[in-house]
Amino acid sequence: MSRRRWLTSLRARLLLAFILLCVVTAAGVAGATYVRARDVILQKAQDSAVISLTDKVKTLYPVGGLPPSQAVLEEIAGKLSGRDDNAVVVYEGRKSRGSIDLAEFSPALRQAVADGDVAWQRIVRGSTPGLVIGTQMVFTQPDGTPKAALEIYSVRSLLPEQQSIDDLASSAALVGGAALAFAVLLALLATRSVLRPVRELGRAAHQLGEGDLTTRLTVRGADELAGVARTFNNTAEALENQVGELQRMEADARRFVADVSHELRTPLAAMTVVTDVLDEEAPGLSGDVGRAARLVSQETHNLTRLVNDLIEVTRFDSGAAATALDEVDVAAAVNATLRARGWTDQVETELTPDVRARLDPRRLDIILANLVGNALRHGAPPVSVRLFAEPDWITFEVGDRGPGLDPRVLPHVFDRFYKADTARTRSEGSGLGLAIAWENARLHRDGERQGSLVAGNRPDGGAVFVLRLPRYATNAADLGGPQ
Amino acid sequence: MTAKKLLAGLVALAVLGSGCGVRASGVITGGSAPTGPADGVGLYLVANNRLTPVLRATRGQLTPSETLTLLAGGPDADELAQGMTSAIPADIGIVDVVSDPSGAKVMVSADVTTLSAIAVDQIVCTVSGTTAANVRAPGSGSFTVTLVGAGGRSRGPKSCPV
Numbered sequence: 001m002s003r004r005r006w007l008t009s010l011r012a013r014l015l016l017a018f019i020l021l022c023v024v025t026a027a028g029v030a031g032a033t034y035v036r037a038r039d040v041i042l043q044k045a046q047d048s049a050v051i052s053l054t055d056k057v058k059t060l061y062p063v064g065g066l067p068p069s070q071a072v073l074e075e076i077a078g079k080l081s082g083r084d085d086n087a088v089v090v091y092e093g094r095k096s097r098g099s100i101d102l103a104e105f106s107p108a109l110r111q112a113v114a115d116g117d118v119a120w121q122r123i124v125r126g127s128t129p130g131l132v133i134g135t136q137m138v139f140t141q142p143d144g145t146p147k148a149a150l151e152i153y154s155v156r157s158l159l160p161e162q163q164s165i166d167d168l169a170s171s172a173a174l175v176g177g178a179a180l181a182f183a184v185l186l187a188l189l190a191t192r193s194v195l196r197p198v199r200e201l202g203r204a205a206h207q208l209g210e211g212d213l214t215t216r217l218t219v220r221g222a223d224e225l226a227g228v229a230r231t232f233n234n235t236a237e238a239l240e241n242q243v244g245e246l247q248r249m250e251a252d253a254r255r256f257v258a259d260v261s262h263e264l265r266t267p268l269a270a271m272t273v274v275t276d277v278l279d280e281e282a283p284g285l286s287g288d289v290g291r292a293a294r295l296v297s298q299e300t301h302n303l304t305r306l307v308n309d310l311i312e313v314t315r316f317d318s319g320a321a322a323t324a325l326d327e328v329d330v331a332a333a334v335n336a337t338l339r340a341r342g343w344t345d346q347v348e349t350e351l352t353p354d355v356r357a358r359l360d361p362r363r364l365d366i367i368l369a370n371l372v373g374n375a376l377r378h379g380a381p382p383v384s385v386r387l388f389a390e391p392d393w394i395t396f397e398v399g400d401r402g403p404g405l406d407p408r409v410l411p412h413v414f415d416r417f418y419k420a421d422t423a424r425t426r427s428e429g430s431g432l433g434l435a436i437a438w439e440n441a442r443l444h445r446d447g448e449r450q451g452s453l454v455a456g457n458r459p460d461g462g463a464v465f466v467l468r469l470p471r472y473a474t475n476a477a478d479l480g481g482p483q
Numbered sequence: 484m485t486a487k488k489l490l491a492g493l494v495a496l497a498v499l500g501s502g503c504g505v506r507a508s509g510v511i512t513g514g515s516a517p518t519g520p521a522d523g524v525g526l527y528l529v530a531n532n533r534l535t536p537v538l539r540a541t542r543g544q545l546t547p548s549e550t551l552t553l554l555a556g557g558p559d560a561d562e563l564a565q566g567m568t569s570a571i572p573a574d575i576g577i578v579d580v581v582s583d584p585s586g587a588k589v590m591v592s593a594d595v596t597t598l599s600a601i602a603v604d605q606i607v608c609t610v611s612g613t614t615a616a617n618v619r620a621p622g623s624g625s626f627t628v629t630l631v632g633a634g635g636r637s638r639g640p641k642s643c644p645v
Contacts, residue, residue, distance in 0.1 A: 038505075042505065058517050064540045065561065108510045118517075119510050119512045121507075121509065122507050124507045135517065138517065139519055140521060149538075165505060166504065
């Protein structure tokens, strides 16, 4: 699979194309040059051999007695033979002695010679190339008509020419190989120069996708890739601007909520004082007035809690929430939470004793109170709290035996103001409890470890919330992290 | 990629087709065979009962009658060695040869009626070959030879059969 991917990669394809181009070009040029040079070498050798033979034949004139005696044939053959060539002289079926057999010559050659032409042909005997030249020796009869006196064949080795041609071929192969190596080098350089911007583009796009909106590419040159880089930069800039705008708007909105919450605190404090007075007086009030007084008191408490929750949420959003870490006995902390709210009798606990952990006891209290409170309100008994300890983690499981959470609700359980049951009375909670619990869990960190809160259903029925915190949380502020 | 492969294949095929090294070729023809003068006279002798031309090396040009005298002398040693004979009797006695563009008349002292046909052809062809170049006009039809011997008896006119 990876081999296949390498083959289809841009680099491999570019490399292959270069190599192919080089091979085709080198083979074409070298091949054409080789063929042409070979033909020229052979033609020159042949032409000079033919001219040499006819010149030698011309020195034999005038023609003496015919038919020639065998001795005359031998003498002429001797005169025509040299260091490189070997001649045979034929007169009407008789021939000079020698190693050459007339049957070796093609009938076409003999016919051409009989027709009165100088003719030649390359032959290959074994692996030795040779050249056969044939001609007649013609004399003019007393009546002026030409008449063939002798047929002369000369056989010449072409080994020196073959040697030259072989040298040519090997040098062509050498040059072709050098060109191929050069092409590969060139292709590598070219692919690098082309692929580097592509790689940079890929890396920048990845960074942008990771959320680093300040990523920019250096635009080099004016080619298509530079155009792509420029477009990328423009896109990244537009994206950064828009995201910045959105973030500014969101921050404005949060600040507004925070401001509103803070502004509400003072009048609420005053109202609380008033409602406290009303509460004291309520038993003395009768009928509708008493009910109204109790209602105002109740709603004022709810509003106070909502505003406090909102302020808590805005702290998380602005990153101002910090943990106040302390070394605590976890089981004791859980018991304290249950006891403080009077839930000890309604909740079954299964707590590993003597588990010590470093965490924010106040936030743990908020989380557990919220989870257990929810279980008591919406689930069915028995509500259980269990504690597990691992070397690096502590895990709380808060479960009930109620109908469990609707699968459609599950993904939204920790959303702010999310109401699973639209018919539920609005007085039961602010709608921010689980969201705050979730944020509190995530606030606990230990390096890579981060606390989590997960909602789910038990296979045997009932909802279960799993709180998982790093056992030795570190303060984000201590690490110089975001506030 | 397929087109490239095809191209490469074609190039390779072309290179292979033209071959490497020196290969056999067809027959290549150049100009005409070299032609030169002959130093001798053409005589017609008999080999295996057939008229056979030979070129007898001589010094200088011979007259027709001198040529016929040479012919009457029969084959020399080389020619004998190659199985040549002559049907002309040695005592034929060449008297004269008279030529004009259309023919020649050979006068001999012997009786021409007794000559064998092949002996007549020997004389006719030899005279035709030697005389033609000097006397005969080119393209003037067939050249005939008449033999006139003792008693005015003659053979011919006859033209060379070969």
